[in-house]
Amino acid sequence: xxxxxxxxxxxxxxxxxxxxxxxxxxxxxxxxxxxxxxxxxxxxxxxxxxxxxxxxxxxxxxxxxxxxxxxxxxxxxxxxxxxxxxxxxxxxxxxxxxxxxxxxxxxxxxxxxxxxxxxxxxxxxxxxxxxxxxxxxxxxxxxxxxxxxxxxxxxxxxxxxxxxxxxxxxxxxxxxxxxxxxxxxxxxxxxxxxxxxxxxxxxxxxxxxxxxxxxxxxxxxxxxxxxxxxxxxxxxxxxxxxxxxxxxxxxxxxxxxxxxxxxxxxxxxxxxxxxxxxxxxxxxxxxxxxxxxxxxxxxxxxxxxxxxxxxxxxxxxxxxxxxxxx
Amino acid sequence: xxxxxxxxxxxxxxxxxxxxxxxxxxxxxxxxxxxxxxxxxxxxxxxxxxxxxxxxxxxxxxxxxxxxxxxxxxxxxxxxxxxxxxxxxxxxxxxxxxxxxxxxxxxxxxxxxxxxxxxxxxxxxxxxxxxxxxxxxxxxxxxxxxxxxxxxxxxxxxxxxxxxxxxxxxxxxxxxxxxxxxxxxxxxxxxxxxxxxxxxxxxxxxxxxxxxxxxxxxxxxxxxxxxxxxxxxxxxxxxxxxxxxxxxxxxxxxxxxxxxxxxxxxxxxxxxxxxxxxxxxxxxxxxxxxxxxxxxxxxxxxxxxxxxxxxxxxxxxxxxxxxxxx
Amino acid sequence: xxxxxxxxxxxxxxxxxxxxxxxxxxxxxxxxxxxxxxxxxxxxxxxxxxxxxxxxxxxxxxxxxxxxxxxxxxxxxxxxxxxxxxxxxxxxxxxxxxxxxxxxxxxxxxxxxxxxxxxxxxxxxxxxxxxxxxxxxxxxxxxxxxxxxxxxxxxxxxxxxxxxxxxxxxxxxxxxxxxxxxxxxxxxxxxxxxxxxxxxxxxxxxxxxxxxxxxxxxxxxxxxxxxxxxxxxxxxxxxxxxxxxxxxxxxxxxxxxxxxxxxxxxxxxxxxxxxxxxxxxxxxxxxxxxxxxxxxxxxxxxxxxxxxxxxxxxxxxxxxxxxxxx
Numbered sequence: 006x007x008x009x010x011x012x013x014x015x016x017x018x019x020x021x022x023x024x025x026x027x028x029x030x031x032x033x034x035x036x037x038x039x040x041x042x043x044x045x046x047x048x049x050x051x052x053x054x055x056x057x058x059x060x061x062x063x064x065x066x067x068x069x070x071x072x073x074x075x076x077x078x079x080x081x082x083x084x085x086x087x088x089x090x091x092x093x094x095x096x097x098x099x100x101x102x103x104x105x106x107x108x109x110x111x112x113x114x115x116x117x118x119x120x121x122x123x124x125x126x127x128x129x130x131x132x133x134x135x136x137x138x139x140x141x142x143x144x145x146x147x148x149x150x151x152x153x154x155x156x157x158x159x160x161x162x163x164x165x166x167x168x169x170x171x172x173x174x175x176x177x178x179x180x181x182x183x184x185x186x187x188x189x190x191x192x193x194x195x196x197x198x199x200x201x202x203x204x205x206x207x208x209x210x211x212x213x214x215x216x217x218x219x220x221x222x223x224x225x226x227x228x229x230x231x232x233x234x235x236x237x238x239x240x241x242x243x244x245x246x247x248x249x250x251x252x253x254x255x256x257x258x259x260x261x262x263x264x265x266x267x268x269x270x271x272x273x274x275x276x277x278x279x280x281x282x283x284x285x286x287x288x289x290x291x292x293x294x295x296x297x298x299x300x301x302x303x304x305x306x307x308x309x310x311x312x313x314x315x316x317x318x319x320x321x322x323x324x325x326x327x328x329x330x331x
Numbered sequence: 332x333x334x335x336x337x338x339x340x341x342x343x344x345x346x347x348x349x350x351x352x353x354x355x356x357x358x359x360x361x362x363x364x365x366x367x368x369x370x371x372x373x374x375x376x377x378x379x380x381x382x383x384x385x386x387x388x389x390x391x392x393x394x395x396x397x398x399x400x401x402x403x404x405x406x407x408x409x410x411x412x413x414x415x416x417x418x419x420x421x422x423x424x425x426x427x428x429x430x431x432x433x434x435x436x437x438x439x440x441x442x443x444x445x446x447x448x449x450x451x452x453x454x455x456x457x458x459x460x461x462x463x464x465x466x467x468x469x470x471x472x473x474x475x476x477x478x479x480x481x482x483x484x485x486x487x488x489x490x491x492x493x494x495x496x497x498x499x500x501x502x503x504x505x506x507x508x509x510x511x512x513x514x515x516x517x518x519x520x521x522x523x524x525x526x527x528x529x530x531x532x533x534x535x536x537x538x539x540x541x542x543x544x545x546x547x548x549x550x551x552x553x554x555x556x557x558x559x560x561x562x563x564x565x566x567x568x569x570x571x572x573x574x575x576x577x578x579x580x581x582x583x584x585x586x587x588x589x590x591x592x593x594x595x596x597x598x599x600x601x602x603x604x605x606x607x608x609x610x611x612x613x614x615x616x617x618x619x620x621x622x623x624x625x626x627x628x629x630x631x632x633x634x635x636x637x638x639x640x641x642x643x644x645x646x647x648x649x650x651x652x653x654x655x656x657x
Numbered sequence: 658x659x660x661x662x663x664x665x666x667x668x669x670x671x672x673x674x675x676x677x678x679x680x681x682x683x684x685x686x687x688x689x690x691x692x693x694x695x696x697x698x699x700x701x702x703x704x705x706x707x708x709x710x711x712x713x714x715x716x717x718x719x720x721x722x723x724x725x726x727x728x729x730x731x732x733x734x735x736x737x738x739x740x741x742x743x744x745x746x747x748x749x750x751x752x753x754x755x756x757x758x759x760x761x762x763x764x765x766x767x768x769x770x771x772x773x774x775x776x777x778x779x780x781x782x783x784x785x786x787x788x789x790x791x792x793x794x795x796x797x798x799x800x801x802x803x804x805x806x807x808x809x810x811x812x813x814x815x816x817x818x819x820x821x822x823x824x825x826x827x828x829x830x831x832x833x834x835x836x837x838x839x840x841x842x843x844x845x846x847x848x849x850x851x852x853x854x855x856x857x858x859x860x861x862x863x864x865x866x867x868x869x870x871x872x873x874x875x876x877x878x879x880x881x882x883x884x885x886x887x888x889x890x891x892x893x894x895x896x897x898x899x900x901x902x903x904x905x906x907x908x909x910x911x912x913x914x915x916x917x918x919x920x921x922x923x924x925x926x927x928x929x930x931x932x933x934x935x936x937x938x939x940x941x942x943x944x945x946x947x948x949x950x951x952x953x954x955x956x957x958x959x960x961x962x963x964x965x966x967x968x969x970x971x972x973x974x975x976x977x978x979x980x981x982x983x
Contacts, residue, residue, distance in 0.1 A: 081976060112895065123939055129973035133790060138459060157945030162832030162896035172826040172953075174498040175629060180488030243438065244488035287449050293483030301498075301627045301953045303827060321455035324407060464785060500824040501955055506814030569764065570814035613775055619809030627824075627953045647781035650733060 012041065024075065031071045031093015035144070035202065036214070036229070036261070037269040038221040039089045046217030047203075051101065053213065054205030062109035063101055063205070066117050070100020073121035081129070095128055096121035098147040098203075102307060105204045107158055108165035116164065120150045140319045143265070144308045155304045172303035180244050189241050190251045191234070198233035198256025202308070206252050224268040232256070232263025232285050239289040255292050258311035262288045265315045271326060280318065280325065288314040338367065350401065357397045357419015361470070361528065362540070362555070362587070363595040364547040365415045372543030373529075377427065379539065380531030388435035389427055389531070392443055396426020399447035407455070421454055422447035424473040424529075425480075428633060431530045433484055434491035442490065446476045466645045469591070470634045481630045498629035506570050515567050516577045517560070524559035524582025528634070532578050550594040558582070558589025558611050565615040581618050584637035588614045591641045597652060606644065606651065614640040664693065676727065683723045683745015687796070687854065688866070688881070688913070689921040690873040691741045698869030699855075703753065705865065706857030714761035715753055715857070718769055722752020725773035733781070747780055748773035750799040750855075754959060757856045759810055760817035768816065772802045792971045795917070796960045807956045824955035832896050841893050842903045843886070850885035850908025854960070858904050876920040884908070884915025884937050891941040907944050910963035914940045917967045923978060932970065932977065940966040 016026035029044030036047070048067065055064035074096025078087045086092065099120040107113055127146035135142060158164035159172075196211035203210075218226040236259030240250045249255060267273060267281040291310040299306060342352035355370030362373070374393065381390035400422025404413045412418065425446040433439055453472035461468060484490035485498075522537035529536075544552040562585030566576045575581060593599065593607040617636040625632060668678035681696030688699070700719065707716035726748025730739045738744065751772040759765055779798035787794060810816035811824075848863035855862075870878040888911030892902045901907060919925060919933040943962040951958060 083976070119935075119938065119942075122935060123969075126935075126973055126977075127969060129976050130969050133972050133976070137463060137789060153939075153942050153946040156827075156947075156949040157895075157942045159827040159829055159949040160897055160945035161892075162830045163894065165832070166829050172828075174500075174627060174826075175482075175485040176498075177485055177492050178488045180491070240487075242489065243483075245486055283445070283448060283452075286445065287479075290445075290479050290483045293486035294479040295482075297482040297485040298628055301826060302950055317449075317453060317456050320459050321452055324409070324455050324459070325452075463789060500826075500953060501808075501811040502824075503811055503818050504814045506817070566813075568815065569809075571812055609771070609774060609778075612771065613805075616771075616805050616809045619812035620805040621808075623808040623811040624954055643775075643779060643782050646785050647778055650735070650781050650785070651778075 009040075009042070016041075024072075027088060027090055028068075028071050028075045028093060030088075030090025031075050032067070032090070032097050033217065033221065034090040034094035035097055036218060036225065037264055038218065038225065040221040043217040043221045044090070046213050046220070050200065050207075050210040050213035050217070051203055051205075054200055054203060054207040054210035057207050057210070058205055060104060062104035066100035066104045066109075067097050067203075068100070069114070070096040070098070070117055070121045070124075072096075073118050074099075074125050077122045077125040081125075092125050092128060095124035095144060095147040095150070098144060098308075099124050099151055101203055102147070102151045103154060106155060106167060106169045106305070108167050110163070110165060112163045116154055120154055124150045135316075138320050139323070140316055141270075143312045143315055144261070145312045148307045148309045148312060151307060152304055156302065159303065170300070170303050170305065172301055175297045175300045178244075178246065185241060185244065188247050188251075189237065191237065194237045194251045194253055194256065195230065195233045197251070197253030198236060199229055199253070199260050201253040201257035202260055218264075222268060224273055225264050228263040228267035228281070229260050232260045232267070232281075235259065235263075235282070235285050236289050239286050240292075243289070243293070245293065255289055258292055258306070258308055258314070259285045259288045261308060261311040262314050262318075265311075266318055270319055270322065276326065284314055284318040287317075335366075335368070342367075350398075353414060353416055354394075354397050354401045354419060356414075356416025357401050358393070358416070358423050359543065359547065360416040360420035361423055362544060362551065363590055364544065364551065366547035369543040369547045370416070372539050372546070376526065376533075376536040376539035376543070377529050377531075380526055380529065380533040380536035383533050383536070384531055386430060388430035392426035392430045392435075393423050393529075394426070395440075396422040396424070396443055396447045396450075398422075399444050400425075400451050403448045403451040407451075418451050418454060421450035421470060421473040421476070424470060424634075425450055425477055427529055428473070428477045429480060432481060432493060432495045432631070434493050436489070436491060438489045442480055446480055450476045461642075464646050465649070466642055467596075469638045469641055470587070471638045474633045474635045474638060477633060478630055482628065485629065496626070496629050496631065498627055501623045501626045504570075504572065511567060511570065514573050514577075515563065517563065520563045520577045520579055520582065521556065521559045523577070523579030524562060525555055525579070525586050527579040527583035528586055544590075548594060550599055551590050554589040554593035554607070555586045558586045558593070558607075561585065561589075561608070561611050562615050565612050569615070569619070571619065581615055584618055584632070584634055584640070585611045585614045587634060587637040588641050588644075591637075592644055596645055596648065602652065610640055610644040613643075661692075661694070668693075676724075679740060679742055680720075680723050680727045680745060682740075682742025683727050684719070684742070684749050685869065685873065686742040686746035687749055688870060688877065689916055690870065690877065692873040695869040695873045696742070698865050698872070702852065702859075702862040702865035702869070703855050703857075706852055706855065706859040706862035709859050709862070710857055712756060714756035718752035718756045718761075719749050719855075720752070721766070722748040722750070722769055722773045722776075724748075725770050726751075726777050729774045729777040733777075744777050744780060747776035747796060747799040747802070750796060750960075751776050751803055753855055754799070754803045755806060758807060758819060758821045758957070760819050762815070762817060764815045768806055772806055776802045790972050791975070792968055793922075795964045795967055796913070797964045800959045800961045800964060803959060804956055808954065811955065822952070822955050822957065824953055827949045827952045830896075830898065837893060837896065840899050840903075841889065843889065846889045846903045846905055846908065847882065847885045849903070849905030850888060851881055851905070851912050853905040853909035854912055870916075874920060876925055877916050880915040880919040880933070881912050884912045884919070884933075887911065887915075887934070887937050888941050891938050892944075895941070895945070897945065907941055910944055910958070910960055910966070911937045911940045913960060913963040914966050914970075917963075918970055922971055922974065928978065936966055936970040939969075
């Protein structure tokens, strides 16, 4: 970690390098890490995933979103949170999500800039509200801003929908008769579950993300992988649609729940492990429930299942855990 | 009440009897009573109702849910709330509601267990949030957990819907020309309104519930009956669908609002009576509104109209009531 | 302002005049002004607009709603808020909104009375909740009560829908090819945006509203006008439906956001101006988003876009603004 402390010293002395440092940390905070190298590996993963899916705008959007949000955060008093990248990660995800589901027109780039600025305001707002219960804003600012933009895109001709789900009433999924575990791609699905945190399916991208986690916290990488695997198992037993399971769509929120409950806001222990296990399993139910709720309005859940499940399990944390990190 | 204090002494001395005592109190807390005899009568009512409707799983589900939630609560620090059954009642309702609307498969029994465990976590979470405004969690944990499971059942082939409403867009109910009061079954409707708190329509079951209330609080029984009657009158004047009125579906939330506002969180007085009256009438509107809101996603309101109306009237309680019990 | 202080003295000495004074202030508080003359001009505007649209019930509803809510507020301890008209404005809007979208039957007049009473309870409830974060209830009580009534009207044959939107699934609005600015009525649209705060489109009504604002606060009038104009510009660039833009339907929430952020809760400054600018632009997105969300349940957004956007920008106010008025 000598290189790290050396970099920190250099970054502190130069306003441009400091800005780059904080932007990288902003990207790393999507998975709760305060580490510029993690951010670099995450950005690399996003570029790999975005270009593989033929959506370069997603890669550039992630950089633009993180930078704009980080720049917006400069004007705030809370210097410590800013340096840790805590004003940047929601902008990063706004920049990833908008061009994934909407056409990358000039208006959309303006929307990414506006959305990233507003994500900072939402972050302060939610942090202010939640500090009463000592819980973090998580990715709620990203989800709320992006949902607003997606929903607005139905009303505005200047925002062109490419891949948002068509609004429809929920239908009951009928169980298939074949063997439960037939057709499940366990390993690919687990990797895709991790990379779907950034809305793409890529094994290489996922390996880069795990590497990024590992350089900052080995436990975080372990919980991410196991959380994804467990979520796929639960979704399989509950007989969710196979294509969704295999694309990691029942796992990405569970990945974040697992890191948050298992390693970020608690020290690993048996009690924590069981609590995280229940949290991850319940996240899969919340994922299914939100899929149903959002069907009539034609927007994806994004990471809201993670946010809701983790808030639910983090507020009682101090009543449930014997010794607990704040 | 000598028998009661004798039982308390016996129950305190034996870990199994204590667990049974708290489980019974958990059932009684569905209607705000801290009394094991009330719980026994409530369980009897549930068994009568469940078997009458040909759904024995509902009866066993209620016992399983209350027991699992009570067992989960053992591990918490808040011993006093646990002894009063306050960690059990939401599990009781989860155990009643899931087999009422979904097929009783092995996966569903696992869902009842998971739902009951999570209901305790939601209870702590909501209690923690609401203590800032000195308001109770009411049955919100039950509703949120059960809604999650119901909504998820649309996405999971392993959870089979039996009687959930089919998702559809709301239609304007056109007024019928006949006499307003024709075809309303006043007495049966009032009784069904009380038993529908536990999701079944049974006069005998309802009488058992009233008896259970009366042994603990006569006022609670009076408010339950009058609340149900008033709700049916309001729904009739507003010209709701007759079959829904007659099945008590506009009354069960009003019953709980009446008990909560009239007897649990206030001492009866003229001012309280008027406040409760307005609260009960407004609950009927909230019931109609939630019916409309939930139509596109195909889930029942459960007791959410009661929760929303009662929170709305309980938060300002101290500003409105001269002397008030906390 | 000698006449004003003279009137205040007279009003204080007579219980009937005091009630009229507070009722007028209640109407003025719809746009954050504590001034009986403003209220008088606002009522005049409502009468002009209501009669022009052939809906006299709207005019009488506004008077009834404000009076009932003001009368309900008499019974509360918080005398200061009552005298400022802060318990009246939501009742005013309830009285305007119900007869705008529902048939003015005897049951509807009872609903206006009930809704106005309940709006006071919701006001206390929300004020109690939000005081933790030092934010006002704004028009949330009006919106929540009116939404409840509108939604309930689908379930109740006794409440007849006249102009509520038919519930339907959202459709993607396709961009028109013509010149962006063709067919936009800039001046009329800006005026309509102001009068649509009270749910009608009238230039004369709008001028009366601006006059009412100006006699109390010139800044408020300026922010109202500029907020409306800016919102129409943003909606035009985003290519919203032209008829909606021209009727001021993308502007009325922005008008309130502009007054609230620019003049009521902050002193005008460059920083405040930029913050208000972002707030107004984002309000247009929230308006589009809520139009989509509410489509399946067939209710209008009312002023909820203003409420959500303003809460979002007001909670962080103290973290963002150097010196700020509370």
